Structure formats: C-alpha cells, structure tokens
Amino acid sequence: MELAAAALGSLLPKLSTLLSDEYKLQKGVRGEIRFLQAEMESMQAALNRASKLPAHQIDELNKIWVRDLKELVYDVEDSVDAFKVRVDNDPEHAKAHSFRRFFDRTIGLLTKAKSRHHIADDIQDIKRRIDEVSKRKERYNSLGVGVPQPDTVDIDPRMPSLYQDAAKLVGIDGPTQKLIDLLTRVEGVKKQKLRVVSIVGVGGLGKTTIANSVYERLRGQFESHAFVSVSLKPDMKQILSSILRQVSKDKCTNAGEKDRDELLRSIRDFLVNKRYLIVIDDVWNVEAWEIIKCALIDKNVGSRVIVTTRKMDVAKFSSMDGELYELDPLSEKDSRRLLCKRIFNEDVGIHSDLEEVTMKILKKCGGIPLAIITIASMLASMPRTKYEWYGVHNSMGSGLETDKTLDKMRNILHLSYSELPFYLKPCLLYLSMFPEDFEIRINDLVRLWLAEGFIYGKQGSNLYDIGEKYFNELVNRSMIQLVEINEFGVAKTCRVHDMILDLIISLSTQENFAIILDGSHLKSTMHSIRRISLHDKVDGNREDSKEEQIILPTTVSISHARSLVVLGNAVQLMPPLSWFSVLRVLCLKNVPSKVIHPKDLGSLHHLRYLELGGEVEPGLLEGIGNLKLLKTLNLKLLKTFNLWGPSIEELPTSIVELQGLEHLLMDKRKLTGLKLPDGIGNLTSLQELSGLDVNNSPSTLTELGKLTELRTLALKGLGENESYMKTFLQSLSNLGNLRTLEFYSSTGTISLDNMSDQWRGPVHLQSFNGGVSTFFALPRWFSSLSELSCLFIRVNVLRQVDLQLLGALPVLRILYLQAASRGVTEERLAIGGDQSFRSLAKFRFMHYSSCWLVFGPGAMPKLQSFGLYLEAQKTASGGIDVGWENLTSLKHVTVTVDCDGARARKVEDVETRIRDVVGSHPNHPTLELSRVSEQFMT
Structure with a gap:
C-alpha cells in the first residue's frame, strides 16, 4: 500500500509540470490532466489513511484494489514521461543552415502535435481504467466480500524471549555480563545518579532475552522493579499502568482508572527515594521514550534503566552519558552450539555428512539467535540427511512467505518493515535486486533511488542529500549493515543481513516490485514486470540441480521494466535492450558490452542511470547524446585498457549535450583517465565530477568554472604544471x-603550494583530501572553512600555530595529519583544553621525527579513535606518555611502528611502553599494534 503512495509522490509533481505553459496543451487536454491530478491526489489520501491500519485488518479485496492502483500509477507516469521525452527531444532547435533549421522545426512541430494527440489518447484510456478499478471494488463490496474481519489482538512475537530456558541459551553470558558492567561498574558521583543504558540491534538478535536475563539477576538488589514492552504502536496509558502496578507490587489497585498525567505523577510519587530497576523493552520512537522518561525520577539513589530498541537514534537519545550497547551476532562457535542444543538437546558435534550444509545454514542465519532457533526446530523434526537439510537451507531463501514454521521469525523481522515510513519502503525493497553478501556502494545506491524517483522533496532542496538521509534512517533502524569504512570514517559500502534479504525478496515478489532471474523458470501472476535483476545461478547445493534458461510466460511483458541490473556472467541471460521502452536504470556490473548494440543503448530515452563495467567497445557511447534525461553516468568500473582489442579512450563529443547530467563518475585511481571532449562547461547541472584526468583534458580546467552546481570534485594530473594549477584555482x-575536493596523483607526491595564503578556498567545503599532495605549511585560508568536517592533509613543516588553527575549526570530526618531512619545528606540540578540537572524534597523526603531541586537560573532549605512526629509532620511551589520560572519551588506539633502522630490542621497548600507556588509561581502550619495515631492523 505504501509503495503505491510512494509512486504517487513521484507522479503528482510531473502532472503539475504538464500544466505549465511550456507544453502548450489544448484546453480540453489540460482539463483532463487536472481531473487526473485530482483523482491521483484523492487516491494518495485514501492510501495514506489505509496505510495506518495493521496489515491483518486489510482484506484481500482492498489488497487487490491497491495492487491495481499501483500498476495504474506506474502506467500513468510512463505515459507522462513518454510525452515529455517526445516533446523535449524534438529537433526544433537544431543549429544547421536555414533550410535545415526550417525543415527540422517543421518536423518538430508535427512531432509535438502528434505527442499531444498521444497524451490525450492515453488520458482517456487511463480514465477508463480508473473507472473500471473503482467499479470492480464497489461491485464486489456490495456482495459483502470486502467487509473487514473483526479486529484481533496480536500476541507479541517477542514474548517467548522472556521465558526461554536459561540452560538452553547460548552466547548470552558475555553480553549479559557486559550489560551488568555498564549498569553497575560506575565510579564517583555517577554511581548514585540515574543511569540509562540502551541495547540496540536488529530484530531477533536477542535484545529482549539479554535484558530479561540481566533483569532477573539484578532485580533483587533494588527496592522496586518493572519490565514493560512498548511495541510498534504503544498504548501509553496501558504501559504506564503496568509500570505503576509492578513498582507498587500491585498496591495501586486503581491504575487503570487514571489518565496519563495522573499515572506519571503516581509513578514519580511512588519512586521518590527508592532505588529502582526498570526495563523498557522494544522502544520504536523517541516520542514514546520522552513520555516514559517523565516518570523516571532521579533522587541520587543509584537507580538503573535498560532500554532495548532496533533504532540507533532512539538508543542515542535515551542513553545517559552516551552509554549504549550495540549487540553483535553470535560467533560461529556459539551459533553451532545453539543449533546443536536445539536439535539434540545437548552440545554435541555435527555428523561429518552434514558439516557442509550446516555451515551454509548457519551462514544464512548470520548469527541471529532467533533464526538459528527457528531453523533448528525445523531440523529437529526431520530425518538427519543431507538432502532434507539442504531442503531447509533452500527454503530459507525462497520459501519465507509460505513455510509456516518460519512465521515467527518472519513476523519479528516484518515488524521493522511495517514501521517504516512509506517513502523508505521502496528504497529498502530495491536492495532485493542484489544477491546475498553483495556489497553495494552507498553513493551508487542513492543515485539508483534517485533514478527510480523514490526521492522527492520541496523545490530547491537537494535530492541527493535527502537520499543520504533516507539511507542513514535505514541504517539507524538496523535494516542495512555498513561494511567498508574508509580512512575518513565514512561508510562506503553496505549490505543487508541474509534474513532481511529473504524477507524483502519475498515482499518484493508479493508487491510485483522486482523479480530476480538466475536461469530458473519465472513464476509471476502480473502482466508487467517493473524491475529485473539478473544473477549468476549459484544454487548448486541440491544434488539434482540443473542449469536452466529463463523461460518467460507468454502473458508476461518486460517492456515496462524500469530497472535492469545485470551482474557478471548473468549477461548471457540478458534480453535485448530493444525490448525495453521505459527503462530508467541500466546497471551492468563487470559485464562486457559486446552484448549491447550502440543503437539500442542510444534509444533508451527514459534512462536516468547508466553504469557500464567491464570491457566496452569504443563506439558504444556514440549515441549517448540522445539520453536527455540521464542523471548519472557511472564508468568507475570501465576497463579502459584491452590487451586483445580496441578499447575506449575518450568520451564522445555528444556527452556535452546532456545538460541534465548530475553525476559523471570515472575511475580516479587508474594511471590514465578517460579524455573528455571540449564543451564540458555545458553540463551546467553537474553536481559530481570524479576521476577527471587533467593531463588528458587540460581544456576542462578552464570550463570547470562554469559548473557552478558542482558539489564533489575529484581530479588527478595537476602534477608540477604551474599553468594547470593557476587555471584550476x-x-x-x-x-x-x-x-568535497579530492586530489589524486599517478606520479608521486605533488606540491599544492600554489594554493597559498592569498588564495581562498570554497567557503562551504566539508571534506578536503589532499592525497599524496603536500603543502609546505598549513595555509591560513583553512581557518575560513567553518563547515569543514573531514581533513586529510600533508605538510612539510608542522608548527604550534597550525594546531591552533585546526583546533579552532568548529565541526572538524575527522583529521588525518601527516608531517611529511623531518622538518617539524618543535619536539613537543601542545593541545590543550581551550575549546580546541571540540568536535574531533577520529584523529590520525603520522610523523617522521621525534616530535610528540602533548595532550593537556580537556584536550579533544570527543575523541574516540586515535591513530599514531611513529619511527621507533627516533622515539624515546619517556616521550610516549604525553597526556593520553586527558583524552576522556578515548575508546580505540591504533599504533603503527616503523622499524626501519631500529634495533629489535628498541622496537620491543617502544611497543611495551605503548601497551603500558594504553593499558593504564581509565577508559581501557582497545589497542591495535602493528609494524612496518620490519625487514629493515638492524
């Protein structure tokens, strides 16, 4: 239902655009579009109202109605887009001689007239279909078919967690003790203060089980205690009544008669001067916590509260002093033990015949206890044969929607999906297009959402920024896992847990959102398929598996597909591009382009996102100028060197006609980049230009100044060419x-000293990565970058004044600072508590001298991660202990010891001293200690 509402959110602005003077529609057609607009707005209001109902209260007739509406909305949007493409692509403005210009204008006028006739016909057909859908619903409602079923009271699917047999629980001792330590091991004045600790993690990870285990172990130490579950749609009066009854030990008999404010006052009155322990389980939003918090009085008697949640923002908001516990999945060892205990009622080994399939099942479960327990209950009732167990493994990937034994697991995971706002649901479902364990680049994912029209906002807002917020919200809700984190601490890739992937594949199939083709027979009841993903067939587990080809039912059409994602060898399953008429996304990852005809690619007029990877024929992109709606051209994985044949070396001149292009992405780490044609300054909508090689495209440096919408620029090849640098500046x-500004070099270290003090940097710069480029000294203009949050910089000379300048940057969160030469002017540089580096969370310092940073009281108050690169030969053991204890938020330390020229004993002494200093820190941070150039020790 929410998917239909999301689709309408993308369509309605387009209908408004059609009514503008730009398209000069006839009066009758404009009236029809206004009717269509009003009808769609009414649909959106009805869908938004219905989306607030629990899924079990929506009958089958209404589900069919919503499905038909969604397909109708898709078709309306396709029709509107087709009209705009036909009108906007006419040759009216061709720049040829006068007769040619007259001829093209005449053709253009005829094309526009024909297009307006098409849109009028399409609207009439759409009106007829709207009428049919409405009448069908009314016709069967009148027979009583659509009468809603009586409401039922759902049993909280997490309740069994409260009653698990502790003897059968595996892997909870460590988390339980960790949580107890967070609650009890508090020193000084904080010991008596009210302390709130949050447990956060994906559904099924065991948050409720662990919270209950701690509650049972500690409740006897408190005068009053309570355990309440909040759930997705909380009844706050009922929750507060439950707290009051529990803390009063049922002495308050009229709790059910009180209103919310009276309940809050009663709880506070009862808890005055009492030491209490309360568990608030399964909190879904900050608003619910805000209400409950009003009852938690603090009289400095050592009270404790535990909050469990799936959402990081709730965990951070509810935790006092930032105390939250991110629950990790079970280890492989504990996962095996739990499986065995559930199947055999004892901790025994797995028979060798079942070892391989057991590992695959546990990998699928991903350390989630609920998944392991659920699968184990299935296996316990089956013959212990390889064939039967592989059947269970296969059902985990495709049978989630039909296997009744998996219902409990699905219900718990489905709670997180159900609670998502409507605009996030299609974004999450889009991840079903990628296979298990596939790491997706986050930036690419946001661009794909943009191309599909999932992201929309108020006029003037940047849609990419909104898309990043969508992504962060899904991470905060534990629906997406971060994988690769770069040196700036910025997440680069992500994936979804296998069990979440199975859920969204199931939902995606039910909603006709997308289909996955891997060489198997396609089963679909829908006429039009909207999104297609082609994967390598990896299901070789069953002994009777055979390679098959895709068989499309004759009733199924792929001409209205909006996305086509092809991964690797699955290109052999790829249908011809000529079959697709409204394709918005073409994503070919490591796919040779020989299967694509340049004419077919150039005819995809609706395309918004084009990603090409692998070997590409030189002429493939010649028709790219026809793709007027293209927003992203992603060539990062393009193979520009082909040992066995011709390869692409430059982009065609027609690319400069793409005035709507926003993201041009090339490989920024290759030795030689693609050559760009003259006229890049025409791409006035460009927001991101990555991988620009100025050696190949020097004229681009001049035209860069015309790209005033540019937000991200990554370039290489400036080298020591002063004229290039002057033009660039x-x-x-x-x-x-x-x-964002990034420099890369394929020729070693380059100087950036032309960016000297008289020059001024972009005032809104948030991230600067100099790469291997070096400043002689820190330029003064860095002090004007009040929005700078990430900085990677190398300097030859590091001075006390430089640290003062950097320390004054108000939002600097991540700093990589390298003193590249032996020219550090002072042996000790001080960082004090004078509000310097007040936002810094991650700091890496690399130097090649005997210089040390001295941290005074109050220094870097938010620093959690500190990294150090040092030369053992120049390090005095007494110089290591330089105030690290003043880094009051420190959690993790990374030290790399350069052994070059040092004796082995000297290196060992330095490492021992480092361990002693880190070990004596009051926070007991973790330590990663490593060596480089060990072969050059003397």
Missing part, C-alpha cells in the same frame, strides 16, 4: 557550492 574560485 581560477575556476575553483567560482565553485561556491563545492562540498
């Missing part, structure tokens, strides 16, 4: 919207 001064 002149252009850079015009880029007032620039947020």
Whole structure:
C-alpha cells in the first residue's frame, strides 16, 4: 500500500509540470490532466489513511484494489514521461543552415502535435481504467466480500524471549555480563545518579532475552522493579499502568482508572527515594521514550534503566552519558552450539555428512539467535540427511512467505518493515535486486533511488542529500549493515543481513516490485514486470540441480521494466535492450558490452542511470547524446585498457549535450583517465565530477568554472604544471557550492603550494583530501572553512600555530595529519583544553621525527579513535606518555611502528611502553599494534 503512495509522490509533481505553459496543451487536454491530478491526489489520501491500519485488518479485496492502483500509477507516469521525452527531444532547435533549421522545426512541430494527440489518447484510456478499478471494488463490496474481519489482538512475537530456558541459551553470558558492567561498574558521583543504558540491534538478535536475563539477576538488589514492552504502536496509558502496578507490587489497585498525567505523577510519587530497576523493552520512537522518561525520577539513589530498541537514534537519545550497547551476532562457535542444543538437546558435534550444509545454514542465519532457533526446530523434526537439510537451507531463501514454521521469525523481522515510513519502503525493497553478501556502494545506491524517483522533496532542496538521509534512517533502524569504512570514517559500502534479504525478496515478489532471474523458470501472476535483476545461478547445493534458461510466460511483458541490473556472467541471460521502452536504470556490473548494440543503448530515452563495467567497445557511447534525461553516468568500473582489442579512450563529443547530467563518475585511481571532449562547461547541472584526468583534458580546467552546481570534485594530473594549477584555482574560485575536493596523483607526491595564503578556498567545503599532495605549511585560508568536517592533509613543516588553527575549526570530526618531512619545528606540540578540537572524534597523526603531541586537560573532549605512526629509532620511551589520560572519551588506539633502522630490542621497548600507556588509561581502550619495515631492523 505504501509503495503505491510512494509512486504517487513521484507522479503528482510531473502532472503539475504538464500544466505549465511550456507544453502548450489544448484546453480540453489540460482539463483532463487536472481531473487526473485530482483523482491521483484523492487516491494518495485514501492510501495514506489505509496505510495506518495493521496489515491483518486489510482484506484481500482492498489488497487487490491497491495492487491495481499501483500498476495504474506506474502506467500513468510512463505515459507522462513518454510525452515529455517526445516533446523535449524534438529537433526544433537544431543549429544547421536555414533550410535545415526550417525543415527540422517543421518536423518538430508535427512531432509535438502528434505527442499531444498521444497524451490525450492515453488520458482517456487511463480514465477508463480508473473507472473500471473503482467499479470492480464497489461491485464486489456490495456482495459483502470486502467487509473487514473483526479486529484481533496480536500476541507479541517477542514474548517467548522472556521465558526461554536459561540452560538452553547460548552466547548470552558475555553480553549479559557486559550489560551488568555498564549498569553497575560506575565510579564517583555517577554511581548514585540515574543511569540509562540502551541495547540496540536488529530484530531477533536477542535484545529482549539479554535484558530479561540481566533483569532477573539484578532485580533483587533494588527496592522496586518493572519490565514493560512498548511495541510498534504503544498504548501509553496501558504501559504506564503496568509500570505503576509492578513498582507498587500491585498496591495501586486503581491504575487503570487514571489518565496519563495522573499515572506519571503516581509513578514519580511512588519512586521518590527508592532505588529502582526498570526495563523498557522494544522502544520504536523517541516520542514514546520522552513520555516514559517523565516518570523516571532521579533522587541520587543509584537507580538503573535498560532500554532495548532496533533504532540507533532512539538508543542515542535515551542513553545517559552516551552509554549504549550495540549487540553483535553470535560467533560461529556459539551459533553451532545453539543449533546443536536445539536439535539434540545437548552440545554435541555435527555428523561429518552434514558439516557442509550446516555451515551454509548457519551462514544464512548470520548469527541471529532467533533464526538459528527457528531453523533448528525445523531440523529437529526431520530425518538427519543431507538432502532434507539442504531442503531447509533452500527454503530459507525462497520459501519465507509460505513455510509456516518460519512465521515467527518472519513476523519479528516484518515488524521493522511495517514501521517504516512509506517513502523508505521502496528504497529498502530495491536492495532485493542484489544477491546475498553483495556489497553495494552507498553513493551508487542513492543515485539508483534517485533514478527510480523514490526521492522527492520541496523545490530547491537537494535530492541527493535527502537520499543520504533516507539511507542513514535505514541504517539507524538496523535494516542495512555498513561494511567498508574508509580512512575518513565514512561508510562506503553496505549490505543487508541474509534474513532481511529473504524477507524483502519475498515482499518484493508479493508487491510485483522486482523479480530476480538466475536461469530458473519465472513464476509471476502480473502482466508487467517493473524491475529485473539478473544473477549468476549459484544454487548448486541440491544434488539434482540443473542449469536452466529463463523461460518467460507468454502473458508476461518486460517492456515496462524500469530497472535492469545485470551482474557478471548473468549477461548471457540478458534480453535485448530493444525490448525495453521505459527503462530508467541500466546497471551492468563487470559485464562486457559486446552484448549491447550502440543503437539500442542510444534509444533508451527514459534512462536516468547508466553504469557500464567491464570491457566496452569504443563506439558504444556514440549515441549517448540522445539520453536527455540521464542523471548519472557511472564508468568507475570501465576497463579502459584491452590487451586483445580496441578499447575506449575518450568520451564522445555528444556527452556535452546532456545538460541534465548530475553525476559523471570515472575511475580516479587508474594511471590514465578517460579524455573528455571540449564543451564540458555545458553540463551546467553537474553536481559530481570524479576521476577527471587533467593531463588528458587540460581544456576542462578552464570550463570547470562554469559548473557552478558542482558539489564533489575529484581530479588527478595537476602534477608540477604551474599553468594547470593557476587555471584550476581560477575556476575553483567560482565553485561556491563545492562540498568535497579530492586530489589524486599517478606520479608521486605533488606540491599544492600554489594554493597559498592569498588564495581562498570554497567557503562551504566539508571534506578536503589532499592525497599524496603536500603543502609546505598549513595555509591560513583553512581557518575560513567553518563547515569543514573531514581533513586529510600533508605538510612539510608542522608548527604550534597550525594546531591552533585546526583546533579552532568548529565541526572538524575527522583529521588525518601527516608531517611529511623531518622538518617539524618543535619536539613537543601542545593541545590543550581551550575549546580546541571540540568536535574531533577520529584523529590520525603520522610523523617522521621525534616530535610528540602533548595532550593537556580537556584536550579533544570527543575523541574516540586515535591513530599514531611513529619511527621507533627516533622515539624515546619517556616521550610516549604525553597526556593520553586527558583524552576522556578515548575508546580505540591504533599504533603503527616503523622499524626501519631500529634495533629489535628498541622496537620491543617502544611497543611495551605503548601497551603500558594504553593499558593504564581509565577508559581501557582497545589497542591495535602493528609494524612496518620490519625487514629493515638492524
């Protein structure tokens, strides 16, 4: 239902655009579009109202109605897009001689007239279909078919967690003790203060079980205690009544008669001067916590509260002093033990015949106890044969919607999906397009959402920024896992847990959102398929498996597909591009382009996102100028060197016609980049230009200044060419919207000293990565970058004044600072508590001298991660202990010891001293200690 509402959110602005003077529609057609707009707005209101109902209260007739509406909305949007493409792509403005211009204008006028006739016909057909859908619903409602079923009271699917046999629980001792330590091991004045600790993690991870285990172990130490579950749609009066009854030990008999404010006052009155322990389980939103918190009086008697949640923002908001516990999945060892205990009622080994399939089942479960327990209950009732167990493994990937034994697990995971706002649901379902364990680049994922129209906002807002917020919200809700984190601490790739993936594949199939093709027979009841993902067939587990080809039922059409994602060898399953008429996304990852005809690619007029990977024929992109709606051209994985044949070396001149292009992405780490044609300054909508090689495209440096919407720029090849740098700086001064600037080099270290003190950087810059580029000293203009949050910089000379300048940057969170030469001017540089580095959370310091940083009281108050690169030969053991204890938020330390020229004993002494210093820190941070150049020790 929410998917239909999301689709309408994308369509309605387009209908408004059609009514503008730009399209010069006839009066009758404009009236029809206004009717259509009003009808769609009414649909959106009805769908938004219905979406607030629990899923079990929506009968089958209404589900069919919603499905038909969604398909109708898709078709309306396709029709509107087709009209705009036909009108906007006419040759009216061709720049040829006068006769040619007259001829093209005449053709253009005829094309527009024909297009307006098409849109009028389409609207009439759509009106007829709207009428049919409405009448069908009314016709069967009148027979009583659609009468809602009586409401039922759902049993909280997490309740069994409260009654698990402790003897059968595996892997909870460590988390239980960790949580107890967070609650009890508090020193000084904080010991008597009210302490709130949050447990956060995905559904099924055991948060409720662990919270209950701690509650049972500690409740006897408190005068009053309570355990309440909040759930997705909380009844706050009932929750507060339950707290009052429990803490009063049922002495308050009229709790059910009180209103919310009276309940809050009663709880506070009862808890005055009492030491209490309360568990608030399964909190879904900050608003619910805010209400409950009003009852938690603090009289400095050592009270404790535990909050469990799936959402990081709730965990952070509810935790006092930032105390939260991110619950990890079970280890492989504990996962095996739990499986065995549930199947055999004892901790025994798995028979060798079942070892391989057991590992695959446990991998699928991903350390989630609920998944392991659920699967174990299935296996316990089956013959212990390889064939039967593989059947269970296969059902985990495709049978989630039909296997009754998996219902409990599905219900718990489904709670998280049901609670998502409507605009996040299609974004999450889109991840079903990628296979198990596939790491997706986050930036690419947001661009794919943009191409599909999932992201929309108020006029003037940046949709990419909104898309990043969507992504962060899904991470905070534990629906997406972060995988790769770069040196700046910025997440680069993500994936979804296998069990979440199975859920969204099931939902995606039910909603006709997308289908996955892997060489198997396609089963679909829908006429039009909207999204297709082609995977390598990896299901070789069953002994009777055979390679098959895709068989499309004759009733199924892929012409209305909006996305086609092809991964690797699955290209052999790829249908011809000529079959697709409204394709918005073409994502070919490591797919050779020989299967694509340049004419077919150039005819995809609806395309918004094009990603090409692998070997590409030189002429493939010649027709790219026809793709007027293209927003992203992703060539990062393109193979520009082909040992066995011709390869692509430059982009065609027609690319400069793509005035709507927003993201041009090339490989920024290859030795030689693609050559860009003259005229790149015409791409005035460009927001991101990555992998620009100025050696290949020097004229681009001049035209950069015309790209005033540019937000991200990553370039290489400046080298020591002073004229290049001068031209670049002149252009850079015009880029007032620039947020990220990165330099790369294929020729070693380069100097950035032309960016000297008289020059001024972009004032809105948020991230600067100099790479291997070096400043002689820190330029003064860095002090004007009040929005800078990430900085990677190398300097030859590091001075006390430089640290003062960097420390004054108000939102600097991540700093990589390298003193590249032996020219550090002072042996000790002080960082004090004078509000310097007040936002810094991650700091890496690399130096090649005997210089040390001295941390005074109050230094870097938010620093959690500190990294150090040092030369053992130049390090005095007494110089290591330089105030690390003043880093009051420190959690993790990474030290790399350069052994070059040092004796082995000297290296060992330095490492021992480092361990002693870190070990004596009051926070007991973790330590990662490593060596480089060990072969050069003397």
